[in-house]
Amino acid sequence: MPDFSDSVWTRPARARTGQPTLSREQIVRAAIELLDAEGAAGLSMRRLGARLGSGATSLYWHVATKDDLLELAVDEVMGEVYVPEAGDAPWRIGVSVMAGGMRAMLLRHPWVIGMLGVRPTIGPNVMRMSNRSVGLFSAAGFTGPTLSHVHSLITAHVIGSATTEAAVSAAVIRSGQSAAELRKSLEPFMEKAIGEYPEYAKWREESGVLEMEPDKVWDQSFAFGLERILDGLELWLAGDKGETE
Amino acid sequence: MPDFSDSVWTRPARARTGQPTLSREQIVRAAIELLDAEGAAGLSMRRLGARLGSGATSLYWHVATKDDLLELAVDEVMGEVYVPEAGDAPWRIGVSVMAGGMRAMLLRHPWVIGMLGVRPTIGPNVMRMSNRSVGLFSAAGFTGPTLSHVHSLITAHVIGSATTEAAVSAAVIRSGQSAAELRKSLEPFMEKAIGEYPEYAKWREESGVLEMEPDKVWDQSFAFGLERILDGLELWLAGDKGETE
């Protein structure tokens, strides 16, 4: 006797509202959730489909390719970054707000970092950010190619700091220990290396960096760097522009 | 009638010299070659095995996991970076040499960039670099946590600049066109965007950046940023260390 418990007849009619059940925005949002929760390796089209209650290949009607989806996701989270309007505050403050916001975003969505080097992002949100940035820097007094260099300098600092910070924090998470515990369990390894790397070892011991709270150190490092950069830029604006060439 | 053309008997004795045919260094070297030629997506254990004339799974005797292999590869190329000895030159020069060398390495091996954010590198070559760097910065007059911040600042600049540069250059390569051609074919897209991003468009038009040679622009941008950073650091060394807090 055939089993009708799962046939077309016993199964309830598909819950269709007449509207498509999937949308590109919905897919992108779900992808970001998955990426946040499990990292780049945790996102597969099949798992994403399952999370949305639909077949994996259905996604391909809304999105040409997984790479495209990632590009959309990157641009989407870029939209979370607030860039102040030019003139709302002194330019140093404006730039700091932008840089801090972008750093926070990258640490919220660390999977973005690994994608920045793969293809340039030119989505609408990135464009909006760029547009605002130009305003910010041009109000500060930068023009022409230099303006672009300044923009690159600031974003490079954000991306670069976030890269190493994210790498370490990923290692901490993977280890299942706290940062302090992880450092302790690496201690013997370091101990052995001391002989070979004397300068490094000496600094490590004397700097007092071992007793500091890791998160605070990252914040300080980022802020310190940003201040030095802004100082350097202000100096350049102040006049001696040909000093170093 | 059985086919003996490929049996143990007809097959020539394995060309064994008595030495193992595979070695970890050889594998890492081949992996780097493959990564350089085809990027991160082009490296698979099977292809790597084929390139070495051996079975894919043979690699697993020398290397625990693909991730381990990548870590080895990253550390290996890090070894290509020359870090001057402290005292061989004024510290600004020393730091510039190191930063420039690291940038060049990252552009030679752009696949490294995408891996830096995934896990921290603590291989011997990276340690050697760190050791040298400490010497460099400490000779410049930096101490304690600040020394670490300065180190982070410089490497962040290198990594950050290389990230966006590599992204663009990857896009150019993928497009199969020259940078200028690619820009031209993106022109209509940009044209349409001008209305929405007025500041950006205005800068784009007036800056003269469109007529410049792309490679030169990258170099200039990197050098400009580095000089600003070094200026900022020198200023800090000069004294007014509490100025901005």
Added chain:
DNA sequence: TACTGGACTCGAACAGTGTGCGAGGACCCT
């Protein structure tokens, strides 16, 4: 010389990946 044990290689297999294709269902318009 025979035998053992370690160093090393490798084919088969498993679970999982991105994606093309074609069949089909649901809806709207004529």
Added chain:
DNA sequence: AGGGTCCTCGCACACTGTTCGAGTCCAGTA
């Protein structure tokens, strides 16, 4: 009622990293 468009999805393909166990070779010992 018939067609056309939008949308979903199962199947299949070629490929991935990795495990397992069998096998091959060589050095050392008895």
